[in-house]
Amino acid sequence: MSFEAKRCGVQFSPPAIVLIYEHKETKHVRKRIIPVRNFSKYSDYSMAAERLKNHTRHRDYLEGVSQSQLEKLHIILRDHMQGLSLEHSLASFRLDPDEDLNKLDDKELARKKGQMDELFEKNRRQKDDPDFVYDLEKDFTKPTQEKCSWDDVSDDGF
Amino acid sequence: MAGDVGSIPELDQKKYDSDEQVKIICLGDSAVGKSKLMERFLMDEYRPQQLSTYALTLYKHTATVGNKTVAIDFWDTAGQERFQSMHPSYYHKAHACIMVFDVQRKVTYKNLASWYKELREYRPEIPCCVVANKIDADLKVTQRSFNFGKKQGLPFYFVSAADGTNVVKMFREMIKRAVDYKQNPSDFMDEVLQELENFDLEKKEDNSEADEVGLKAESPESV
Ligand SMILES: Nc1nc2c(ncn2[C@@H]2O[C@H](COP(=O)(O)OP(=O)(O)O)[C@@H](O)[C@H]2O)c(=O)[nH]1
Ligand SMILES: [Mg+2]
Numbered sequence: 547m548s549f550e551a552k553r554c555g556v557q558f559s560p561p562a563i564v565l566i567y568e569h570k571e572t573k574h575v576r577k578r579i580i581p582v583r584n585f586s587k588y589s590d591y592s593m594a595a596e597r598l599k600n601h602t603r604h605r606d607y608l609e610g611v612s613q614s615q616l617e618k619l620h621i622i623l624r625d626h627m628q629g630l631s632l633e634h635s636l637a638s639f640r641l642d643p644d645e646d647l648n649k650l651d652d653k654e655l656a657r658k659k660g661q662m663d664e665l666f667e668k669n670r671r672q673k674d675d676p677d678f679v680y681d682l683e684k685d686f687t688k689p690t691q692e693k694c695s696w697d698d699v700s701d702d703g704f
Numbered sequence: 705m706a707g708d709v710g711s712i713p714e715l716d717q718k719k720y721d722s723d724e725q726v727k728i729i730c731l732g733d734s735a736v737g738k739s740k741l742m743e744r745f746l747m748d749e750y751r752p753q754q755l756s757t758y759a760l761t762l763y764k765h766t767a768t769v770g771n772k773t774v775a776i777d778f779w780d781t782a783g784q785e786r787f788q789s790m791h792p793s794y795y796h797k798a799h800a801c802i803m804v805f806d807v808q809r810k811v812t813y814k815n816l817a818s819w820y821k822e823l824r825e826y827r828p829e830i831p832c833c834v835v836a837n838k839i840d841a842d843l844k845v846t847q848r849s850f851n852f853g854k855k856q857g858l859p860f861y862f863v864s865a866a867d868g869t870n871v872v873k874m875f876r877e878m879i880k881r882a883v884d885y886k887q888n889p890s891d892f893m894d895e896v897l898q899e900l901e902n903f904d905l906e907k908k909e910d911n912s913e914a915d916e917v918g919l920k921a922e923s924p925e926s927v
Contacts, residue, residue, distance in 0.1 A: 643808060643809050643810065643811075644809075644810070644811060645811075646733075646811050647733065647734040647735045647809075648733050648734045648785050648786055648788055648815075649786070650734070650786075652783065655734055655735065658735060659735055662735065665840075665841055665866075666740070666865075666866045669840040669841070669864070669866040669867050670866045670867065671866070671867045671868055673747065673748075678868075679868065680747070680868070680872060681872035681873060681876075682867070682868045682869050682870070682871075682872070683869075683870055683872075683873050684862075684869050684870060686846040686862045688847060688849070695848070696810050696813050696814075696848075696850065697850070697851045697852070
């Protein structure tokens with residue numbers, strides 16, 4: 547049973563997650579429409595995403611789709627149910643390196659963190675990974691000190 | 705007055721005066737990875753205690769330093785970053801501070817200055833370090849030098865909560881420094897607060913005495 551998830555998205559009505567995947571043996575690319583049931587504008591997106599990820603009929607297809615990606619798709623669905631535009635939903639995920647995230651409320655911040663989670667999960671080494679080292683150390687002391695572009699001349703070490 | 709500073713009803717901060725009890729605080733902007741770093745260091749031990757009324761999370765940890773067992777409370781914010789300032793009780797009796805920024809967001813580096821300033825208002829002398837988190841996102845950043853804290857001689861760490869680089873090293877060194885500091889404090893803030901408390905009382909008494917003295921002093925003249 548090996549499927550490689552290629553792309554995923556949402557369908558608004560009826561609400562569904564759409565998955566494009568490749569069947570590893572036959573090399574066929576297929577589309578799977580997974581209906582999202584019992585999900586309303588008041589539902590917990592994180593729980594719904596988890597339910598879907600562990601769903602007996604879908605989990606093999608969704609193995610390559612991260613929990614945070616599924617959460618995001620559910621958020622988009624929920625936003626739509628609340629009457630918010632797709633553009634609004636997408637903007638709420640976008641990471642702007644210059645944005646001061648201290649200014650966001652809990653919900654807005656959770657979306658940005660959800661977005662950050664994709665890279666975090668990708669680079670994450672966990673306890674059950676074969677190459678896991680608890681106290682991993684790397685030395686980055688450098689022979690020549692470069693000037694950091696983030697330190698302005700005027701800052702002078704603050 | 706000192707009651708105001710230290711008071712969190714669920715939390716008796718007096719315990720941090722005892723030798724085996726250490727308090728280490730985390731500072732830095734929202735989403736720099738403070739909580740993920742705690743989680744990575746504590747692993748199975750990770751049992752956050754939420755004090756949501758105070759926008760505060762506590763993590764308990766036991767460590768052996770030298771031949772001594774110490775109980776460490778890590779204090780992490782749960783949204784207080786939003787005010788770009790922490791309640792004084794957060795700093796109260798802290799023995800070390802871990803300051804974190806996100807190497808992907810310059811603004812979080814720039815904000816270190818105001819976090820550090822506030823820290824030093826309350827805790828002028830406690831050990832502190834600067835932590836550059838998320839280096840897994842772009843290893844090239846480790847070739848740069850970040851000068852904030854150099855002048856003050858703050859140790860600097862490149863870390864990643866995701867892949868674990870230098871996380872345990874950083875925490876262990878900070879625990880050690882917190883314990884050293886505790887044994888040999890050069891910070892008079894807590895003592896000063898207590899002094900002030902006593903001073904307030906004495907002053908009241910002094911005043912009444914002074915008045916009497918004043919009267920007595922006047923009376924010879926009027927004779
Ligand atoms: N790539 C990467 N992402 C990280 C790392 N540490 C944290 N993150 C991401 O940053 C987000 C915010 O982290 P969090 O610990 O909640 O930040 P806090 O607000 O400072 O406590 C997390 O949801 C992760 O997705 C890291 O070392 N590498
Ligand atoms: Mg946090």
